[in-house]
Amino acid sequence: MNPFYFGPSERPLYGAFTRGRSDTGGSHGVLLCYPLGSEYMRAHRAFRQLNTLLNRRGIDVLRFDYSCTGDSAGAGIEADLSTWIDDIDWAVDELRDTALCDRVSVLGLRWGATLAALAARERDDIEHLVLWDPIVRGPDFLEAAIGTTHLSGTVGIEGFPFTPELCAAMAEVNLVSEFPDPGDAAVTVLVAEDRDDYRSVRDAVAARTPSVQYRVVPSPADWSKADPFGDALIPQEIIQVAVDLLDPSEDEG
Amino acid sequence: MKERALTFGPANLVGILTQPSPDVAIPDAPACVILNSGILHRAGASRIYVKVARALAGVGMTTLRFDFSGIGDSEVRRGESIPIEERFIRESREALDYLEESLGVDRFVIGGLCSGADGAFWTAIDDERVVGVWQIDAFSYHTPRYYLHRFLPKLFDPRAWLHSLKVRLKPLNTDTSEDRDELFAKPEYRRIFPPKEVVAEGLSALADRDVALYFLFTGAQEYLYERQHHEAFPEGMKTARVRFIPECAHTMTELEHQELLIADLREWISPLGRSAAPSRDLVAQG
Numbered sequence: 001m002n003p004f005y006f007g008p009s010e011r012p013l014y015g016a017f018t019r020g021r022s023d024t025g026g027s028h029g030v031l032l033c034y035p036l037g038s039e040y041m042r043a044h045r046a047f048r049q050l051n052t053l054l055n056r057r058g059i060d061v062l063r064f065d066y067s068c069t070g071d072s073a074g075a076g077i078e079a080d081l082s083t084w085i086d087d088i089d090w091a092v093d094e095l096r097d098t099a100l101c102d103r104v105s106v107l108g109l110r111w112g113a114t115l116a117a118l119a120a121r122e123r124d125d126i127e128h129l130v131l132w133d134p135i136v137r138g139p140d141f142l143e144a145a146i147g148t149t150h151l152s153g154t155v156g157i158e159g160f161p162f163t164p165e166l167c168a169a170m171a172e173v174n175l176v177s178e179f180p181d182p183g184d185a186a187v188t189v190l191v192a193e194d195r196d197d198y199r200s201v202r203d204a205v206a207a208r209t210p211s212v213q214y215r216v217v218p219s220p221a222d223w224s225k226a227d228p229f230g231d232a233l234i235p236q237e238i239i240q241v242a243v244d245l246l247d248p249s250e251d252e253g
Numbered sequence: 254m255k256e257r258a259l260t261f262g263p264a265n266l267v268g269i270l271t272q273p274s275p276d277v278a279i280p281d282a283p284a285c286v287i288l289n290s291g292i293l294h295r296a297g298a299s300r301i302y303v304k305v306a307r308a309l310a311g312v313g314m315t316t317l318r319f320d321f322s323g324i325g326d327s328e329v330r331r332g333e334s335i336p337i338e339e340r341f342i343r344e345s346r347e348a349l350d351y352l353e354e355s356l357g358v359d360r361f362v363i364g365g366l367c368s369g370a371d372g373a374f375w376t377a378i379d380d381e382r383v384v385g386v387w388q389i390d391a392f393s394y395h396t397p398r399y400y401l402h403r404f405l406p407k408l409f410d411p412r413a414w415l416h417s418l419k420v421r422l423k424p425l426n427t428d429t430s431e432d433r434d435e436l437f438a439k440p441e442y443r444r445i446f447p448p449k450e451v452v453a454e455g456l457s458a459l460a461d462r463d464v465a466l467y468f469l470f471t472g473a474q475e476y477l478y479e480r481q482h483h484e485a486f487p488e489g490m491k492t493a494r495v496r497f498i499p500e501c502a503h504t505m506t507e508l509e510h511q512e513l514l515i516a517d518l519r520e521w522i523s524p525l526g527r528s529a530a531p532s533r534d535l536v537a538q539g
Contacts, residue, residue: 041299156506
């Protein structure tokens with residue numbers, strides 16, 4: 001495992017790069033995009049396990065922390081949605097440079113999925129975009145988390161600050177009405193539960209590209225649960241399917 | 254302030270070194286080492302460890318936050334089966350050794366939340382390079398006054414009696430699911446409080462070495478009043494500083510509580526940066 005900082009000098013991003021265990025390694029790299037806030041803490045271990053399984057398939061993996069999150073530079077109150085999208089762009093480039101891979105795929109969970117979809121519209125070199133339990137509509141997330149879509153001051157959600165500016169930007173997000181053009185990327189909507197909003201995302205993607213899959217893998221998905229002791233959620237079933245999706249040539253399922 | 258990702262020690266533990274900018278760096282200041290709480294990685298619950306490290310850089314001190322083996326980004330240490338307390342001490346000492354070898358620091362402050370607090374306590378007892386310990390929700394023990402605080406208000410409250418009855422009738426947790434795949438298994442830390450005498454002895458040993466102590470207790474612990482730790486350990490707590498925030502969550506989810514902790518730590522730790530290390534003679538006499 002190679003922990004390092006990359007990206008713009010004014011806001012270095014923490015990354016963890018691991019090379020796949022393969023003689024022919026370097027051909028496929030996967031970027032993993034975390035969820036936000038307390039969900040990031042809850043998902044960290046699941047992402048590490050996903051990372052390990054992908055490495056076992058010979059895939060190089062980069063995990064990274066967005067600006068103002070985790071070990072990356074910046075305070076939580078400076079967090080900005082458009083900067084996070086830029087961060088994903090930087091991370092894809094970094095993965096290409098570090099792994100020297102021909103193919104890059106991106107998997108994101110919750111806000112990580114939504115940000116990855118928004119970042120992919122700027123690129124034409126993503127092979128596969130996996131949207132795991134994406135945040136479909138920003139206002140729905142905000143209503144569930146803080147009971148409103150508009151804030152007059154910064155609030156803490158399970159220990160992480162959300163500013164009015166960040167919430168305003170989140171409130172603008174709607175993957176159904178405005179699913180960004182994924183370019184040449186195949187898109188998989190990978191969800192733990194069959195829901196109307198997830199199916200709407202599938203339909204929105206299908207309007208943009210024929211390369212869309214909708215996979216429902218019943219598994220624990222309470223990412224936003226407020227655990228008093230900071231427990232991790234590691235849904236094995238859906239992680240295994242994610243690995244198979246990203247490496248279909250060796251589908252063990 | 255500068256942050257650097259690194260690996261150290263025989264197990265290549267992963268850490269983030271946060272160093273102050275040269276204009277505020279205090280020469281010969283102790284370095285701070287922060288330990289994982291449970292299975293949370295080195296950013297800490299609610300990212301509190303990142304905030305603490307950056308705040309300490311602001312007062313001129315270097316901090317290393319790292320992941321124990323099998324936690325966060327650090328690999329599992331294969332082929333070894335040692336009690337977790339021993340692993341805490343061993344890997345914490347590897348962090349201290351790394352900082353001593355790479356930066357020439359020979360005095361340390363060590364701290365953490367929950368199991369991180371436990372690890373800090375055991376390491377401080379074991380390693381005389383430690384001159385300060387901060388603990389969030391450290392081992393705590395009941396005192397006579399604890400029982401007064403706990404039961405007196407409820408004695409004549411019928412609702413409390415009813416609640417007590419419901420708690421007793423609640424079914425036992427019958428979840429028997431097992432993580433069979435080693436990859437998916439979560440490291441377990443079943444927090445067992447040592448006998449009170451052991452903690453008393455440890456605190457007294459630290460007091461004899463003039464190790465500075467800071468405690469923050471949240472409402473999640475069986476801790477009910479500000480002086481509880483002082484009364485439980487009258488010998489070891491003479492110079493210790495305690496803050497009790499009953500409404501604070503164990504994972505410090507309120508931003509104002511995080512700010513209180515950081516302000517406290519900056520104030521508590523600053524004199525350690527200015528004071529000289531206790532001489533070996535004094536340590537030996539203690």
